Amino acid sequence: xxxxxxxxxxxxxxxxxxxxxxxxxxxxxxxxxxxxxxxxxxxxxxxxxxxxxxxxxxxxxxxxxxxxxxxxxxxxxxxxxxxxxxxxxxxxxxxxxxxxxxxxxxxxxxxxxxxxxxxxxxxxxxxxxxxxxxxxxxxxxxxxxxxxxxxxxxxxxxxxxxxxxxxxxxxxxxxxxxxxxx
Numbered sequence: 001x002x003x004x005x006x007x008x009x010x011x012x013x014x015x016x017x018x019x020x021x022x023x024x025x026x027x028x029x030x031x032x033x034x035x036x037x038x039x040x041x042x043x044x045x046x047x048x049x050x051x052x053x054x055x056x057x058x059x060x061x062x063x064x065x066x067x068x069x070x071x072x073x074x075x076x077x078x079x080x081x082x083x084x085x086x087x088x089x090x091x092x093x094x095x096x097x098x099x100x101x102x103x104x105x106x107x108x109x110x111x112x113x114x115x116x117x118x119x120x121x122x123x124x125x126x127x128x129x130x131x132x133x134x135x136x137x138x139x140x141x142x143x144x145x146x147x148x149x150x151x152x153x154x155x156x157x158x159x160x161x162x163x164x165x166x167x168x169x170x171x172x173x174x175x176x177x178x179x180x181x182x
Contacts, residue, residue: 006096012105013039015090017057019113021079022087025066028054029074042108043101062086091117092125095132103132119179126176133169140165 007015016035020026026034031054054077055070057063062083068075079087091113095103107129114122144158 004096005093007090007093007102007106009102011090011093012102012109014057014062015087015106015109015113017054018062018079018083018087018090019109019116021063021077022084022113022116025076025078027074027076028068028071031077038109038112039105042105057083087113088117088121092121094128097132097135123176123179126172126179130169130172130176133165133172137162137165137169 013035016038017031020031020034054063058065058070058077060082061080063077064080065075066078091110093106095106110125110129114125117125140158140162144155144162147154147158
């Protein structure tokens with residue numbers, strides 16, 4: 001993790017691997033393919049994000065082979081109790097401001113595996129996301145106001161961006177209310 005306890009790109013991949021295995025055991029090759037597919041479709045192809053080895057997760061005791069050894073024999077893997085604990089830490093990690101592309105992946109992963117957290121942690125994650133988007137909205141509004149008299153199309157783009165954040169914020173507040181009533 002970074003010094004502010006936010007996830008690094010490699011930890012986002014760990015989150016994807018551990019969350020996927022928390023849903024059920026999976027063959028080594030299927031897990032690697034699943035991670036590549038998900039990350040590639042959220043962010044596009046990225047060699048920077050594909051550096052985490054499933055073998056490292058095995059070495060750290062976060063996953064274990066149910067049958068077989070690992071990559072060489074395409075073993076079926078499952079998450080361990082230590083892996084479930086690490087998954088909880090990763091899912092509850094805050095988001096880093098200014099890391100838009102990485103945050104997009106982490107937010108998507110949080111929603112993919114949010115149901116694996118307890119109710120209080122799910123609500124806390126919704127609160128954190130609402131705070132993040134409220135801050136982003138304030139930042140965009142300030143930028144838009146500062147450049148209100150500029151020539152060109154910046155104002156149009158910032159208005160578009162602001163509306164997208166407002167829509168996401170409204171959705172999150174509705175989602176939070178739904179979580180609070182379950």
